[in-house]
Amino acid sequence: xxxxxxxxxxxxxxxxxxxxxxxxxxxxxxxxxxxxxxxxxxxxxxxxxxxxxxxxxxxxxxxxxxxxxxxxxxxxxxxxxxxxxxxxxxxxxxxxxxxxxxxxxxxxxxxxxxxxxxxxxxxxxxxxxxxxxxxxxxxxxxxxxxxxxxxxxxxxxxxxxxxxxxxxxxxxxxxxxxxxxxxxxxxxxxxxxxxxxxxxxxxxxxxxxxxxxxxxxxxxxxxxxxxxxxxxxxxxxxxxxxxxxxxxxxxxxxxxxxxxxxxxxxxxxxxxxxxxxxxxxxxxxxxxxxxxxxxxxxxxxxxxxxxxxxxxxxxxxxxxxxxxxxxxxxxxxxxxxxxxxxxxxxxxxxxxxxxxxxxxxxxxxxxxxxxxxxxxxxxxxxxxxxxxxxxxxxxxxxxxxxxxxxxxxxxxxxxxxxxxxxxxxxxxxxxx
Numbered sequence: 001x002x003x004x005x006x007x008x009x010x011x012x013x014x015x016x017x018x019x020x021x022x023x024x025x026x027x028x029x030x031x032x033x034x035x036x037x038x039x040x041x042x043x044x045x046x047x048x049x050x051x052x053x054x055x056x057x058x059x060x061x062x063x064x065x066x067x068x069x070x071x072x073x074x075x076x077x078x079x080x081x082x083x084x085x086x087x088x089x090x091x092x093x094x095x096x097x098x099x100x101x102x103x104x105x106x107x108x109x110x111x112x113x114x115x116x117x118x119x120x121x122x123x124x125x126x127x128x129x130x131x132x133x134x135x136x137x138x139x140x141x142x143x144x145x146x147x148x149x150x151x152x153x154x155x156x157x158x159x160x161x162x163x164x165x166x167x168x169x170x171x172x173x174x175x176x177x178x179x180x181x182x183x184x185x186x187x188x189x190x191x192x193x194x195x196x197x198x199x200x201x202x203x204x205x206x207x208x209x210x211x212x213x214x215x216x217x218x219x220x221x222x223x224x225x226x227x228x229x230x231x232x233x234x235x236x237x238x239x240x241x242x243x244x245x246x247x248x249x250x251x252x253x254x255x256x257x258x259x260x261x262x263x264x265x266x267x268x269x270x271x272x273x274x275x276x277x278x279x280x281x282x283x284x285x286x287x288x289x290x291x292x293x294x295x296x297x298x299x300x301x302x303x304x305x306x307x308x309x310x311x312x313x314x315x316x317x318x319x320x321x322x323x324x325x326x327x328x329x330x331x332x333x334x335x336x337x338x339x340x341x342x343x344x345x346x347x348x349x350x351x352x353x354x355x356x357x358x359x360x361x362x363x364x365x366x367x368x369x370x371x372x373x374x375x376x377x378x379x380x381x382x383x384x385x386x387x388x389x390x391x392x393x394x395x396x397x398x399x400x401x402x403x404x405x406x407x408x409x410x411x412x413x414x415x416x417x418x419x420x421x422x423x424x425x426x427x428x429x430x431x432x
Contacts, residue, residue, distance in 0.1 A: 007123045008032045008050060012042035012068065013057040013084070022055065025112055026119070039063035043071060051079050053123055055106075058085040073101050080126045082118070084108055202389045202397065203321055208232035210317035210361065215310070217357045228310045231285035235314055238269030238286070263298050266290050289314040292349045312351040316342060316358050319349070335366050374425040377413035380405050388427040399426070 009031045011022045019035040026033055034049060036042035039060055045051070054072055058065040069081045083105040097105070103122050106115055211232040215225040242261065254262065266287050273283040288302060288311035295303030297315075307315075319328060320342060326332035333341070339362050346355040372387035382405055390399040398416075399409070405428070417424045 006030050006032050007052045008034070009119070010034045010036060010042060010045055010049075010051045010054040011056075012036045012039060012054060012060070012065075014038045014060045015057070018057065018084075025116065029116065029120075039065075039068040039071075042068060046072065046076055046079070051076065052126060053080040053082065053119060055082045055084060055119075058083055069102055078126075078130070080122045082106060082122065084110070202391045203325060203327070204233050204236060206321045206389075207235065207314065207317045210320065210358075211310075211313050213361050214313045214317065214354060214357055217361065218309070218313070218354070220309070224310060227281045227285060228313055230279060230282040231289065231310060232314050232317065234273065234279075234282065235269065235286050235289050235318060236265065237272055238265030238267065241268070263290070267299050284308060285310040285314060287311075289318060291315065293351050294348050296349075307351075309351075309354075312354050316350045316354050320358070320362070335362070339363075339366065372427045373430045374427050377410055377417055377424055377426065380410045380413070380426060380428070382406050382410070384428040386426065387429045390424075390426055393420075393422060 009026060011019050011033070012035075013019050013022075014037055016037060019037065023033050023035060034045050034051065036045050039056075039062065042054065042056065046054070054069070056065040056068050056072075060068070063071075065083050065085070069083060072079055072081055081102045083102050085105050086108050103125075104118055106118065208229055211228050212225060215228040220228065239262075242265065245258070249258075266289060270283040270287040273279040273286065276283075285308055287299065288307055291297035291300065291302045291307045291311060292315075293304060293307070293312070295301055320338050322328035323333045323338035323341060324335055339359065342350060342355055342358065346352050375384075384405040386399050386401055386403040386405065389397060389401050392398050398413075403409075405426075413424055413426065
């Protein structure tokens, strides 16, 4: 029922005169009217026609108004139900109210204006209730659609998030692989450099280990630490083109011309790497890793803090390894003697702050050092501990420092010595 559609009324009574009176009363108001003589006739009309409101008399034969309206409630619950009753039918009226759940009851004889007003109000209320019901149904349907849409959106968001996470994970993995590959390439270049001269074996790796420790202790940023690491590994790359008679001799044994040739290797190293974007900063450290704190170094004679901090770090680590390996002097220095030299040159050759931190690092390493002794493979005994990395003359690692000698490795080293016609010296910790 809507405001544009006339309401449909059903009057049920066993007296035709009552039905006629009601019909005459309500016809001028524009309603569509049906009448039924008795409850059976009323139910038959309800089965055929959509009825908005029914007015039933209480006293009817076979089925009274209370039972009739109860049937209407059960079968057509949306139809408004009104009962006509006399003053003597109070108990029946109560029954109708309870069983038929009627909207109102009207006493006979009725007042025309009152009954018309009651019907109008009942239909208006019924219309509003229907509209409210339909609106609630619409809202519930829309809410259900929204819930379904939200669930779909949540699923799509979850799927998209998962896709993004997978993409991020892939990018991170790819970046890690690229970074690892780049580091491996740098290490490969470093290895090629070391293979160029026998005195360079293991040198870059040892310098890199010490320089990285110093960079961390001096609170350099991650990027700066990485530059120090790369520069340490590649600081001798400019020596690749040098002749063997320069590479295989300590600095103190070179003549002036040979020293001049050797002193150009930092510039050559920078030139070799400056075209690689990721190594530009490291290349600058390589150029200056032979500058001295007092300005007496090369190639640019920088002094003090004008020398990049990374280069000052590498300078100390590089010369410490050169002293202990014998590349700077005719004979290798013992670690403690080399440390003493660094301390003596604090503020001269080396940055005082770098040396102060280096003393802490080396002090931890040296306090547990046991004197070492060089032995040929045939003099080794099972259980001896390697005190230095053992490098092959071609530049690759044979045994790492700390390796415990066993019979198999003794036999293998002896075979290498015989096959290559080259004496092997293995440094082992002296027993205490």
